[in-house]
Amino acid sequence: MKRLTLSWRLLWRNWRAGEMKILAVALLLAVTVVAGISIFTDRLQSAITRESHSFLAADRVINSSQPIAPEWRSLADQYRLQYAYTTQFASMVFAGDAMQLAAVKAVTDGYPLRGKLRISTQPFTTDTQQISVATGIPAAGEAWVDARLLPLLGISLGATVEVGEQPLRITRVIVEEPDGGNSFSPMGPRLLMNAADLQATGVIQPGSRISYNWLLAADDPQQLQGFLQQITPELSVHERIRDVASSQRRLANALGTARKFLSLSAMISVLLAGVAIAIAARRFASRHVEQVALLKSLGAGAGQIRGLYGAQLLWLGVITSLLGLVLGYGLQAMIVRLVGDLLPVTLLDPGWLALVPPALTGLVCLLCFAAPPLWHLPTVPPMKILRRELPVSAVRQYWQVLIGLLALLLLVAVFSRDWVLTLSLSTGLVVLVALGLLLAQLLLSWVQRYGNKSGNRWRLALASLQRNRQQTLIQTVVFALAVSLLLSLTGLRTSLLQDWQLQLPPETPNHFLLNVAPHQLNSVQQLMSDSQLTTEQFFPMVRGRLTHINGTEPGEEQRERTETLRRELNLSWTDHLNSDNKVIAGQWWDSWPAAGRVGVSVEQEAARQIGLQVGDQLRFSIGGLTLDATVASIRSLKWDSMNPNFYFLFSPQALDEFAPAYMTSFYIPPQQKAFINTLLRFDPTLVVIEMDRMLAQIQAIVNQVSRGVELMLLAVLAAGFLVMWAAVTSSFGERQQEAALLRALGSSRKQLLGSLWLEFSLLGLMSGIMAVAASEVLLLAMQRWVLEIPVRWHPGLWLWGVSASVLLIGAMGVFACRRTITTPPAVILRELT
């Protein structure tokens, strides 16, 4: 206890003497930044995840072609989950003599668990005053429908339709379904009914194609996770768990990238803070060698000294961690306050788990960055108190580097939970440090050779760089490290934002139009051009099933496992490929050797699932007819391009005899949204799939995350400055002595100031060149392998990166060493003796 009290007193005295400020500030910064980012991203992620779950109308959906076992409900109750069921199928809807195929969805109470169902009593309205959020589901005996079903059946709201044998009165039109318009299935307009009426319809017969969905949601994600873990082994081949990632690939990609970027920022901040901690600890250790010798002469043993310093570090760690957590909480609250109104989502309260990484950060940083330089202190020989020249054995530099590297790996792994990122970043940094040391050596040799021919100030500056060769090397590499990480992150942010914007350029198609009959093509195109709307290519489309592969029918189990074999597919043909498609195996039609035969090009993921290769023979069943085709090529494609895309693209004219309907995608500006009504009035059998809401949502989320990304950059900048400051001040003592001596020997302030500027600017130049080169490599690697976004060069970086480095390090160096110039040399010399 006495030791703890003593170490506390020593810590306080060291703090007061300014010995621990950089160390503490670096630690505090690391913990604060990590806490801020961790809590903020935790809140943002859970909110965004919840928001994106509205696309599923739930947090998770268990989807099956068979009824879902009702006994699982009690397990869901145990985990306090909310749930609802939807049963979806295509069925003819009758109104008198009129009939129409509709996409029926029977739902139970609670639907939708996430997102909002918007309804109206005015068909085709766009007036928000007339649209309300449903607070329940259709009552038994009632149905809510897509507005376009009304003209298709020639009825109006309030009329009664029949689904199978069950009459249902239409009481509302559906304006927006959370889990609605993201399917190409032209099953027809939606009819939403109460699941209680399902039995009475009599449409569910053995062999019917029904999609059963169990919608699940939980306030506590852990509960849901626990439930899913328990239930997953029980699932049959019919059942699969769908989450937002599987249903919204595009959104999941954007979120995944943003998450990686945020963790990367946190990690780089910690890494920079770690370097600052290591430098500060090194300085602290070197300044304490004599203190330890004194303590030893006063009778303190090595164990006692290790205990005293260890306890001081522990105190420091605990205090800065606690303070960092509080400040981090404040930081994220500030971020939320700054951008809160702009957030597309309501933030949830932070979870306690978010506090674990920042709390660990402080301790890991101390243990791995601060402890190694201090470790040797107890081995200082007590005789050093009498003979200053005695050497002190330090923990070998390579051990310090190795331990630092291990800490780095640990931190990167914890933050990114991504081994590729961990290894690429660590390797990049090791290579950077090694090359940096080599390059700095070369530059110094060059300076040595040519420096003597230069003027007075240059000579002073170059001599100073030469004299403190090791110091110069370390500083150059540390500066280069800090600058390159800052540049990398800035560049990465720009790439990321550009990439996101590229993904969603203005006027990205936001609607799909399906079911256009060949004879309607010209009229539809005319309607569009009358409204100044442009369309993408019109694709002929037929619905068909893949029935045979190389003459064999796929088995039941293979069908259950492979969605492509189970459901009807949209088939099309085209003679030219859009830019978002790329042939990765086989040949496109223009160079296909079997021209004249029917060929098919298969999307790579579908080909992988089914196990198709170029040359395989496929048989399709299309409207009762069969079509044989040879696999001519395998294509990769970008599903998120919003252009019409198909798993199976046939050779030109191959589908003409199957009476295809046409489809396309097009952009409707928000103010022309009513054009959909024009289209449906022209022909109610047209199918318009609205993607604009989802796109707007993605855009909003991307914007939000971009804002978060920029704020993180500020934190990383702060960490970068801290490292540089630590590196500049680490040589402060020697510089002070040198400057005082030079002034005592007659150098003018102007001369010294000039040489300081030159010295630090040269350091900045060397570091800048290394940093820009390194960040270019790091950026390319990260773009290519980590974030998986298109690779871009950054020519501008070479100009402003190097200039910024020269100016920044020059100014920082002069500012840090200003005391050496402004204080009378006698005062400095007296203090130093």
Place this chain on the structure above:
Amino acid sequence: MLSVTNVGKRVTTSAGELEILKAVSFSLQAGTSLAITGASGSGKSTLLGILAGLDVPSSGDVQLAGQSLTQLDEEGRAALRAGHVGFVFQSFQLLPGLTALENVMLPLELHGVDDARAKAETFLQRVGLQQRLQHYPQQLSGGEQQRVAIARAFASEPDILFADEPTGNLDSTTGAHIIDLLFALNREQGTTLVLVTHEQRLADLCQQHLVMEGGEVVHFNGQQTAGALST
């Protein structure tokens, strides 16, 4: 109190092995004072370091407070220093971040003394610095800093005090005051005093006088030496 038998010290340098102490032997009774003088590089400081247990001899033995230093490990020697030894250094060796009071309290705190603060205040008062308790070393003159160092050395009430050129960094007037203070406290507490000095006046105040040259004891109490001596 102190018994030195055939102590030698060899170090390896780039120029080969160097013998910096050669078969030094003498002994000192409790309560007496000894001055070690000699030219720079004669081995005075090395001998002082070995006597105080800061360093170990390459050969021979040192008995301090009844214990053989060569039989103790570093931790054991530290414990011995903690219980019996005090130091005054030429360059004062005050910690710049601590006030005068805290500098004096430091060894007491290290040894777990309960009333460290009161004791430190008493000793600072005894060296005439009661008005300077909260001053930092850089706010004190050289003489005042050395008085703080003396207070720190005596506050632990050591059995033996080693002083390495205690007046080396001070002008002659201040040096004289410091010498007076050192000897006054030494008498009051009955401490054994071993000091290394260049100053003849200071050496003359000690009961014993040992002169070193080239790592050897050449005179002990004015007599040329040819072997072991004792008082």
